[in-house]
Amino acid sequence: MKKLTTLITTALLSSTLSISAQAEDRMAIVVSTLNNPFFVTMKEGAEQKAQDLGYELLVLDSQNDASKELSNVEDLTIRGVKAILINPTDSDAVSNAIRIANRADIPVITLDRGASRGDVVSHIASDNAQGSKMAAEYIIGKVGERAKVIQLEGIAGTSAARERGEGFMDAIEGTDVELLASQPADFDRTKGLNVMENLLAAHPDVEAVFAQNDEMAFGALRAVQASGKDVTIVGFDGTKDGIAAVERGQLAATIAQQPGMIGELGVETADKVLKGESVDSYIPVPLKVISQETIAE
Structure with a gap:
C-alpha cells in the first residue's frame, strides 16, 4: 500500500x-x-x-x-x-x-x-507611408490645396519616422502645398512643444501641422494655444488621448493605428x-x- x-x-x-x-x-x-x-x-x-x-x-x-x-x-x-x-x-x-x-x-x-x-x-506594423499620405490628404481637404504646413518628425533612424516622412512628402509632391519646415522632435511631447514654439516664431503664417505621432501633436497644440493662432493639427497613432483630443476639437485628426x-x-x-x-x-x-x-x- x-x-x-x-x-x-x-x-x-x-x-x-x-x-x-x-x-x-x-x-x-x-x-x-x-x-x-x-x-x-x-x-x-x-x-x-x-x-x-x-x-x-x-x-x-x-x-x-x-x-x-x-x-x-x-x-x-x-x-x-x-x-x-x-x-x-x-x-x-x-x-x-x-x-x-x-x-x-x-x-x-x-x-x-x-x-x-x-x-x-x-x-508587424501599420503601413506608415500610407498613413502619412492619409494625413496629407486630410490636411489638403481641410485647409486647401495651397496649405502652408509644418511637419514634426520622429526619431531619426527609426523606420516609422522614415516611412511617415516619405509618405507625407510623396503625398504633397506635385501639389501647391507649401512645406514651411520639417524638423525632428523625437516622438516626444516636450520636444514637440519646444520645436513648435521656435517654428511658430519663424513661420507665423503656418496653417497646418502634421506631427508624426500624437505625443508631438500635443506638444504642437500647447505651442499653438499659447500663440493664439488658428492652426490645423493632425497627429498619428490614434492613441486614447489623441482620439479624445479630436473629440474635444483640439486636434483636427489622428491617423489611428491599433x-x-x-x-x-x-x-x-x-x-x-x-x-x-x-x-x-x-x-x-x-x-x-x-x-x-x-x-x-
Whole structure:
C-alpha cells in the first residue's frame, strides 16, 4: 500500500512538474519606451494575448536607449525565453541586439518599427507611408490645396519616422502645398512643444501641422494655444488621448493605428512560430483617419 501511494505521489508530482513546465514557457517583449501611451497599449495587448495563450511574458523597457536595448536582449538570452518581440529604439542599432538573439536561436519578431539587419521572423506594423499620405490628404481637404504646413518628425533612424516622412512628402509632391519646415522632435511631447514654439516664431503664417505621432501633436497644440493662432493639427497613432483630443476639437485628426492589436499579433505570431507553423514575413495592421468629421458620422 505504501509503495502504491508512493507511485501515485510520484506520478502526480511528475504530472504537476510537466504542467508547470508548460505554464512557465515564456516569451519577452522589449519596448523602446514605456513613457509613451502608444507603446503602453501595445504592451497591454501583448500581455493579454500571452495570458490567453498560457505564456509568461517578460516586459523590458529600453528607455529609448539602444545600449539599454542591447543589454535587455543579452539578458533575455540567458533567461530561457522562447521568443523575443522587439519594438526597436533605432532600426539600425537594433541589428546588434537581433544578432545576439539569432546566435542564441531565439526567434525575433519586430513590432511597429523594423530592423535594418539581422534575422527577423516577421515584422508587424501599420503601413506608415500610407498613413502619412492619409494625413496629407486630410490636411489638403481641410485647409486647401495651397496649405502652408509644418511637419514634426520622429526619431531619426527609426523606420516609422522614415516611412511617415516619405509618405507625407510623396503625398504633397506635385501639389501647391507649401512645406514651411520639417524638423525632428523625437516622438516626444516636450520636444514637440519646444520645436513648435521656435517654428511658430519663424513661420507665423503656418496653417497646418502634421506631427508624426500624437505625443508631438500635443506638444504642437500647447505651442499653438499659447500663440493664439488658428492652426490645423493632425497627429498619428490614434492613441486614447489623441482620439479624445479630436473629440474635444483640439486636434483636427489622428491617423489611428491599433497598438493593442500589434501587441496581440506579435504574441500570436510567436506562438505559431514556436509550434512550427509558417508565418508571413510582414503582417500589416489596418489604419484609419479619426477626425471630427468621422466621429460625427
